[in-house]
Amino acid sequence: MxxxxxxxxxxxxxxxxxxxxxxxxxxxxxxxxxLALTIHGRPAGAFASEGQQRTLCLALKLAQARVLEEAQGEPPLLLIDDIFGELDKTRRQASWLTCRRTAKKSSPPPSQIGPVRLA
Structure with missing residues (x-):
């Protein structure tokens, strides 16, 4: 159950x-x-890219933070690890601007995030 x-x-x-x-x-x-998350009625986990899935999760987390802030009168502390890892440049910049307006964070700005190379 x-x-x-x-x-x-x-x-x-x-x-x-x-x-x-x-x-x-x-x-x-x-x-x-x-949660069963969908994009245009299709299951996000089945067809969305990693970047789209991360963006969706970040949007949900930021919406949750806004609801908590409205209820408590102060913004919650969000601990979000590696939010830019799978995002393309456009999503990285948009996510950074949204996070900057919404929450304090410890991730570096997108301009300081270089390409990730796997050995």
Whole structure:
């Protein structure tokens, strides 16, 4: 049972409590749900490039940050690792500008990111 049925989270957690303790892993909870992301109605994981998938994930993370900021009155701290790794120059620059307006970050600007060479 991924996630939980959506009716009573506390009851769902209590139902699997002993099993979770025995298995030493969680079986129920919102963290167990997966999102089905689509682009133009098609599954992103099946047809989108790595750059498109990263851009989609970054957009979701930044939207989540905005909702949290509106609810809490201050921006959350986002720890995002290697957000530019698979992005082309245009996506890198657009993502950098969006991040710069939205959050503090520790990644270098796109102009300082050279090509990655695998040995």
């Amino acid at each position: 991924p996630g939980y049925p959506g009716e009573d989270l506390e009851a769902a957690l209590m139902e699997v409590r002993d099993s979770e303790a025995r298995l030493r892993t969680t079986q129920v909870g919102v963290h167990r749900d997966d």
